[in-house]
Amino acid sequence: MRQLHIGILDLVTKSPTRSLYARVMHANLASIMPQVLGVWCERAGHRVSYVCYTGLENLLDEVPPDVDLLFIGAFTQAAQLAYGLSNLFRKRGAVTVLGGPHARCYPEDAARYFDYVLGFTDQTTVDEVLRECTPHRPLGRCLSASRQPTEFPPLAERWKFVQAALRKAPTIKIVPMIGSLGCPYTCSFCIDSTVDYQPLGFPQLQEDLRFLLSRVKRPIVGWHDPNFGIKFDQYMDAIEAAVPPGRMRHIAETSLSILSEPHLARLQRNGFRAILPGIESWFDLGNKSKTRLTGVAKVRQVAQQRHGADGNRIGGDERNQEGIKIMRITLLHKKMENRHRPDEKRQDDDPQKEQPSDFFAQICAFVTQNTYLYRLTNNGCYATEESSD
Numbered sequence: 001m002r003q004l005h006i007g008i009l010d011l012v013t014k015s016p017t018r019s020l021y022a023r024v025m026h027a028n029l030a031s032i033m034p035q036v037l038g039v040w041c042e043r044a045g046h047r048v049s050y051v052c053y054t055g056l057e058n059l060l061d062e063v064p065p066d067v068d069l070l071f072i073g074a075f076t077q078a079a080q081l082a083y084g085l086s087n088l089f090r091k092r093g094a095v096t097v098l099g100g101p102h103a104r105c106y107p108e109d110a111a112r113y114f115d116y117v118l119g120f121t122d123q124t125t126v127d128e129v130l131r132e133c134t135p136h137r138p139l140g141r142c143l144s145a146s147r148q149p150t151e152f153p154p155l156a157e158r159w160k161f162v163q164a165a166l167r168k169a170p171t172i173k174i175v176p177m178i179g180s181l182g183c184p185y186t187c188s189f190c191i192d193s194t195v196d197y198q199p200l201g202f203p204q205l206q207e208d209l210r211f212l213l214s215r216v217k218r219p220i221v222g223w224h225d226p227n228f229g230i231k232f233d234q235y236m237d238a239i240e241a242a243v244p245p246g247r248m249r250h251i252a253e254t255s256l257s258i259l260s261e262p263h264l265a266r267l268q269r270n271g272f273r274a275i276l277p278g279i280e281s282w283f284d285l286g287n288k289s290k291t292r293l294t295g296v297a298k299v300r301q302v303a304q305q306r307h308g309a310d311g312n313r314i315g316g317d318e319r320n321q322e323g324i325k326i327m328r329i330t331l332l333h334k335k336m337e338n339r340h341r342p343d344e345k346r347q348d349d350d351p352q353k354e355q356p357s358d359f360f361a362q363i364c365a366f367v368t369q370n371t372y373l374y375r376l377t378n379n380g381c382y383a384t385e386e387s388s389d
């Protein structure tokens, strides 16, 4: 097979921007897969040009014009930019491939604009594209591995791509890491609702954390696990074995049900500074999570946790979807409390009661300062105090 010049473009955003937030944060939102792909393409003997597009650079200066094969990773919000770029690079003679959330969610649409559209992507899938590397027009070829990959290259092999992205982050530098794929829950709107939870190897995780400590003095890790900490004790054991106290800071997305007080304490001890909480599986949609709590029981559980974790921070502003959803939970909970304990003074009326734990307040402040907790494409699975969008 001849050596190909391969472009890998990670579209963190959909258009040019000069905003302060983009300058500080966009490079920190680089995805893992484009970096993994870089390793796989190099392992197959090809030359790789990797670009993380943050909206601040001139895209056409960054991506070499003579690539033979261009991989683009895109969320749906950047789909139109991705389609336009595919058109341009096809005209220049390249074969184009789309992967990432948009390709997973809307492959039929994407196939009208790309030669290949990849769903689940492992090294075998990528090798097949590299071997074939042929235009498929007008309709692209959709390919998907039968399941999520069971392993990723070690961080050491991905490191030069991580560095290339983080060179664009002027102050805060968040290293993207992952320790598991899929999720045990079944939220109907989520692409991982049908994907079984699968931890990647904990020994590999420890090796990666040790490697990171050898490169960065006090790194910040952004965990891209769809639902971090499902195997909570194993995860924490692995981190504690590899990372001396105080040497690493972490950010992760996890279910509210994992954020019990003892877990929060252990997370805090291990340097977790921001958690993006999700409220998982409300209804009886297959009970993949085996939580068995649904309907009102689930509402009560979430509301209790909401009070337990942080009486003030999650919830918020009527202007945004997530806030409204969370407020609904609160209201329902209050209704239930009134029904069950009509004569008792409600706990959350007592100013002495339940001050937000510092840790959780910190968590939410950190994230919401940056404008950004999640709308999760109109579904409000994730809760936030405020959002600038």
Ligand code: B12
Pocket: 011, 012, 013, 029, 030, 031, 032, 033, 034, 037, 071, 072, 073, 074, 075, 076, 077, 097, 098, 099, 100, 101, 102, 104, 105, 118, 119, 120, 121, 122, 147, 148, 149, 178, 181, 183, 189, 190, 191, 192, 223, 224, 225, 226, 227, 253, 374, 375, 376, 377
């Ligand atoms: C971690 C995560 C984040 C992280 C990291 C994001 C990132 N840059 O990767 C953070 C918190 C920053 C984030 C932000 C956002 N997220 Co988010 N996020 C996730 C989450 C929970 C996991 C995704 C993940 O990394 N999985 C691990 C990877 C390895 O697996 P995978 O994503 O399934 O990818 C497989 C294939 O798709 C393929 N693949 C993936 N990328 C690429 C790239 C190429 C080139 C190729 C060939 C293949 C390929 O290979 C993988 C292995 O099979 C998913 C929900 C979920 N449960 O999956 C939402 C999800 C991806 N996010 C979503 C959204 C909407 C957002 C935001 C737009 C929210 C917002 N309004 O701001 C932002 C976008 C920020 C940005 N541009 O980076 C949506 C995307 C929907 C869509 N159609 O675009 C999802 C699907 C949630 C949902 N609604 O169901 N997110």
Ligand code: SF4
Pocket: 182, 183, 184, 185, 186, 187, 190, 191, 192, 193, 226, 227, 255, 278, 279, 280, 281, 381
């Ligand atoms: S808990 Fe999060 S990752 Fe899991 S199915 Fe629900 S939305 Fe998806």
